Structures are given as structure tokens and as C-alpha cells.
Amino acid sequence: xxxxxxxxxxxxxxxxxxxxxxxxxxxTATASTLLYRRLNPPPPEKVEGDKLATTENAPKxxxxxxxxxxxxxxxxxEAITNYNNFYEFDTSKSGVARAAKGFVTRPWAxxxxxxxxxxRVFDLDELLKFPLEERIYRLRCVEGWSMVIPWIGFPLQKxxxxxEPTSQARYVAFQTLLDPxxxxxxxxxxxxxPYVEGLRLDEAMHPLTILATGLYGETLPPQDxxxxxxVVPWKYGFKSIKSVVKITLVSNEPPTTWNLQAPYEYGxxxxxxxxxxHPRWSQATERRIGEYxxxxxxxxxxxxxxxxxLYQGMDLVKNF
Amino acid sequence: xxxxxxVIFINALIPLVLLxxxxxxxxxxxxxxxxxxxxxxxxxxIFLSLTVAVTPLRKIFGVNALVKYRRMLGLFAxxxxxxxxxxxxxxxxxxxxxxxAQDVVKRPxxxxxxxxxxxxxxxxxxxxxxxxxxxxxxxxxxxxRVVYVAAIAGVVHFWMLVKSDTRLPLTFGFIVLFLVGxxxxxxxxxxxxxxxxxxxxxxx
Numbered sequence: 001x002x003x004x005x006x007x008x009x010x011x012x013x014x015x016x017x018x019x020x021x022x023x024x025x026x027x028t029a030t031a032s033t034l035l036y037r038r039l040n041p042p043p044p045e046k047v048e049g050d051k052l053a054t055t056e057n058a059p060k061x062x063x064x065x066x067x068x069x070x071x072x073x074x075x076x077x078e079a080i081t082n083y084n085n086f087y088e089f090d091t092s093k094s095g096v097a098r099a100a101k102g103f104v105t106r107p108w109a110x111x112x113x114x115x116x117x118x119x120r121v122f123d124l125d126e127l128l129k130f131p132l133e134e135r136i137y138r139l140r141c142v143e144g145w146s147m148v149i150p151w152i153g154f155p156l157q158k159x160x161x162x163x164e165p166t167s168q169a170r171y172v173a174f175q176t177l178l179d180p181x182x183x184x185x186x187x188x189x190x191x192x193x194p195y196v197e198g199l200r201l202d203e204a205m206h207p208l209t210i211l212a213t214g215l216y217g218e219t220l221p222p223q224d225x226x227x228x229x230x231v232v233p234w235k236y237g238f239k240s241i242k243s244v245v246k247i248t249l250v251s252n253e254p255p256t257t258w259n260l261q262a263p264y265e266y267g268x269x270x271x272x273x274x275x276x277x278h279p280r281w282s283q284a285t286e287r288r289i290g291e292y293x294x295x296x297x298x299x300x301x302x303x304x305x306x307x308x309x310l311y312q313g314m315d316l317v318k319n320f
Numbered sequence: 321x322x323x324x325x326x327v328i329f330i331n332a333l334i335p336l337v338l339l340x341x342x343x344x345x346x347x348x349x350x351x352x353x354x355x356x357x358x359x360x361x362x363x364x365x366i367f368l369s370l371t372v373a374v375t376p377l378r379k380i381f382g383v384n385a386l387v388k389y390r391r392m393l394g395l396f397a398x399x400x401x402x403x404x405x406x407x408x409x410x411x412x413x414x415x416x417x418x419x420x421a422q423d424v425v426k427r428p429x430x431x432x433x434x435x436x437x438x439x440x441x442x443x444x445x446x447x448x449x450x451x452x453x454x455x456x457x458x459x460x461x462x463x464x465r466v467v468y469v470a471a472i473a474g475v476v477h478f479w480m481l482v483k484s485d486t487r488l489p490l491t492f493g494f495i496v497l498f499l500v501g502x503x504x505x506x507x508x509x510x511x512x513x514x515x516x517x518x519x520x521x522x523x524x
Contacts, residue, residue, distance in 0.1 A: 021323055028327055032334040039362070040342070044349075079350035091485035094349045143483070145351060190485045261484055280429055280480065289350045293414065 044082040045097040049218030052152050054132045067208050067233070067306040069136040072288075075147035077216050079289050084223045085141065086242060087191050088176065088183035096223045103182060103222035105243075110228065112159065114248035115169035122159070124227050128213055130154035135210055137233035139240075140272045140301045146286045151231055152214030157205045165201065165249045172204040173197075173254035174230060175246040183243075191257055197241035198254035198268065199232065200310075208233055208306055211244070234303040236270045267320040271311070272301035276320050328389055332396045335363055336403075353411035360404035361433075365478060367397035368471045369495050376502045391447050394467065398444040401437050401474075429480035436473035439466050468503070471496045 063069035082097045089099035110127065113119035132152050140146045160172070178194035180186040186193045203209060212231045213220060220226040225242025232239050238258050248254075258266035265279050274284045274297040285294040300307050311319075321329065339359055342348045348355040374390040377383065413420050423430045443464055445451070452460045475496050479489035 025327060025330060028331050029334060032331040033338065036335045036338050043347070083350040280427060287351065287353065292353065
């Protein structure tokens with residue numbers, strides 16, 4: 001008995017095809033979205049610090065005159081804690097916060113030695129007992145962006161006075177913690193670890209040079225150099241070494257990490273200077289984080305009145 | 321538009337849509353302008369790599385049909401390259417064209433990027449069927465080999481601007497060098513004797 005051949009109805013066939021095509025589009029679109037999201041910066045990390053007590057602030061105008069404060073708008077905490085150059089954790093600025101989360105900063109000690117009469121190791125708790133001040137500084141990164149950060153800290157001078165540098169001491173060398181277990185990116189070779197920096201002794205003794213232990217009234221978040229870091233506001237950001245464990249007084253100019261990495265691009269001084277271009281980009285302007293236009297970069301990052309005398313008679317182009 | 325082309329078209333636009341969405345919702349980190357520039361630059365390199373990957377993939381896997389999608393991939397590379405240039409001219413130079421010109425002359429990495437873009441312009445212009453006809457297939461193919469120079473210049477541009485972590489630019493570099501190397505190898509390698517072994521690269 002001949003049966004009628006069953007041909008799939010055309011509309012069913014077309015429906016199936018439409019369905020399959022829809023599925024392919026939806027599937028690939030989802031895959032593309034997920035792929036793009038992986039390359040995207042992660043959502044900002046929230047930080048939780050402990051409150052830090054500070055001494056009474058001087059009146060604003062007085063503080064501005066001394067360079068201890070600026071009239072500019074503060075950069076929001078979220079930006080300060082999610083846009084970081086801290087290669088020990090991650091080379092992507094948006095990735096540092098996540099990679100540094102949970103970084104253990106206790107116990108922590110800073111040894112201060114070298115050409116000093118009283119070398120010693122300071123425990124973090126001792127360091128936090130120095131009278132802490134709020135310093136609102138501009139921070140200018142060598143990459144061409146800037147922020148305004150309300151640091152909490154104390155002048156490095158106060159610490160150095162305690163160890164009594166000898167008369168041979170002319171420079172100060174700093175060193176970041178070396179511990180690939182806690183600073184995972186130290187397993188890579190993107191820089192020579194540990195990170196080292198240095199200042200001339202008179203730069204280190206300058207009242208604007210501080211050791212910061214906090215920002216926005218609380219302890220330093222890991223991504224900003226917890227538990228203690230250097231801040232030298234008239235120099236490019238990389239001079240302000242983070243998570244310091246060792247300070248050594250020396251007689252000769254100490255090696256510095258970025259100078260070792262690229263001697264023609266990063267000098268020992270690295271004072272903010274709009275007239276001396278980085279070999280690969282101009283330093284004449286900067287993008288203040290949160291602003292859409294660019295602003296002019298100021299000589300010594302606007303701290304010329306306070307620090308220009310340190311470089312009297314020096315060729316700033318040669319000593320970049 | 322055929323269905324596969326539609327799939328590519330939609331997927332190639334997804335990063336742009338998401339980028340604009342994120343910009344609008346301020347979910348692009350503290351420096352949105354830098355983020356937009358970096359993302360569009362990265363997309364340009366991705367699409368350039370995909371474009372130059374078409375011929376090797378065709379030959380290795382024998383899927384000639386892939387050539388139908390090469391133009392679209394190349395045009396997306398040009399599209400994202402133009403957006404990348406626009407973000408720089410707009411957000412970084414604030415449409416100050418004199419300072420753009422100065423930058424090109426003074427900064428080798430800008431020069432490399434600009435070279436890559438300028439080289440893509442004639443390729444985009446001559447991407448239509450009519451242009452292929454007018455130029456003649458051979459001349460057209462010869463002209464479009466410039467895409468390799470553009471891709472290399474693009475990678476050099478990326479490599480020169482990073483401070484120390486060159487892993488990502490090097491990855492792009494290896495991809496592009498592999499693809500260029502493959503083309504040169506196929507062109508200049510001695511022809512295989514019949515029966516000399518499995519021919520990994522069947523003539524097509």
C-alpha cells in the first residue's frame with residue numbers, strides 16, 4: 001500500500017532555520033560579550049581602612065602657602081584606589097586593586113641603617129606614633145595623568161633625625177618589600193625586584209617629603225602602598241616608592257629601578273618638568289583624573305616656590 | 321548580506337556597543353578617555369590580525385569560503401583604527417591639528433601608529449568590487465599586501481608605548497609575524513616533490 005511521502009511543511013522548515021539562525025546569533029553575541037567583558041576593567045574595589053588621628057590642620061591659606069595643601073578639587077577615593085601603578089601586583093592600572101586585596105601588612109618593620117649613628121628597626125606601630133599630618137598634594141605620573149590626594153603622614157625628616165645621619169651621608173636609598181608570595185607579580189620579570197628608589201639627602205630632609213601611612217583619613221589601602229610609602233610631590237609618581245621596608249643612608253647616588261630599566265627615559269632626579277619631554281611623549285600637559293580636558297603641567301608640579309632652591313645652578317635638562 | 325556575514329557584522333559591533341554603554345554608565349574606570357583610546361586601539365589590532373589570518377587559515381584548512389569575510393574584517397580594522405585616531409585627536413590633542421602634526425614628527429610611536437592608519441586608507445578605499453575590477457585582480461592583490469606593513473606598524477606602535485610590560489604587544493607581534501612568515505614561506509619555499517610526504521600546504 002503506497003503511503004503518501006511525508007514532506008516537511010515549508011513553514012516548519014523555515015521556522016527551524018530561523019530558529020537555528022537566531023540561536024547562532026545569540027550564541028556568538030553572548031560569547032563576544034563575555035570575551036569583551038574579560039578585557040574590560042573589573043568593577044571598582046571598595047576599600048576599608050582604620051581611622052587615623054591627625055594633628056590640627058593649619059588654616060587653608062597658610063597650608064597652601066607652605067605647599068602642604070592645594071586649592072584644587074580632591075580626586076575621589078574610588079579613583080585613587082582603582083587606578084594604580086604598582087607593578088608588584090599587576091601592570092594594569094585597573095587590575096592592581098584586585099590583585100592587592102588582602103595584602104597582609106602586619107607585622108611590618110622598616111629598618112633604617114647605613115651612614116647613621118643610631119641604626120635601628122622601626123615597627124609599624126612606632127611609625128604610626130609620629131604626629132600624623134594631613135598633606136593635600138598633587139601627584140603627577142610620568143605617564144601624563146595627575147591626581148590630588150589627601151595623604152596622612154609625617155615628614156621623613158622626623159624619622160631621619162632619630163637615626164642621626166653621619167656627615168658622610170649624602171643620599172637616601174629606599175627599598176620595597178621583596179616577597180613574591182605576597183606580591184605575586186614579583187614572579188615576573190617586568191622590573192628588577194625589589195623596587196628601589198633614592199633621594200639626595202637635602203631632598204629627603206625637605207619638609208614636603210613625607211612618609212605616608214594613610215589617605216582620606218584612613219590607613220593606606222594596599223594598592224596605594226600600604227602600610228607606609230614615600231611621597232615626594234614635586235617629582236614624578238614613580239619616585240614615591242611604596243610599601244617601604246628599608247631606608248639606607250649612603251654616600252653615593254643609589255640605583256633606582258626605572259633608571260635601571262630605561263636610563264635614557266628616567267633619570268635619578270625625575271622632577272616634574274613640562275619643558276623636558278619624555279623621549280616618547282611630551283610632559284607639557286597632563287590629564288587630571290576626572291577632567292576631560294588637559295591642563296598645563298607646572299614646573300616642579302607647582303612646588304617651585306618650596307623646592308626650586310634645591311636645584312639652583314643645576315641643568316635640569318641634563319639632570320632629568 | 322548573507323547570514324555568516326551578518327553574524328560577523330553583529331559580533332564585530334558588540335565591543336563598540338559595550339564600550340559606548342560603559343562610557344555612558346561611567347563604568348570604564350577613573351580615566352575613561354584613556355580607556356576608550358586603549359580599547360579601540362586593541363580592537364584595531366585584533367581585527368587586523370583576523371584579516372591577515374584569513375589567507376593562511378584558508379590554505380591550511382582548505383576553507384576557501386573564508387575569503388568572503390576578509391573584506392568585512394579589514395573594514396572593521398579600519399573602522400576601529402579611525403575611532404582610535406579620533407579619540408587621540410579629540411581627547412588627547414583636543415582637535416589641535418598642529419600639535420598632532422608636531423607629535424607625529426617628534427614621537428616615533430605616534431609616527432608608527434599614524435603610518436599604520438594612513439596605509440589602511442587606500443586599502444579601505446579600494447575595497448569595493450568595482451575597485452577590484454578597475455585595478456585588476458593582480459594589481460589589487462599586490463596593493464593589498466600593504467596590510468602586512470600596516471599590521472606590523474600597528475604592533476610596533478603598541479610595543480613602543482608600553483613602559484615595561486611588553487607581553488601583550490609581543491603576543492600581537494608573534495601572531496602577525498607568524499602570519500607574515502607563513503605567506504613568505506608558501507611563496508618562497510621550494511615546491512614539494514609528489515609523494516615526498518604529506519603536503520601540509522596543498523596548492524590552491
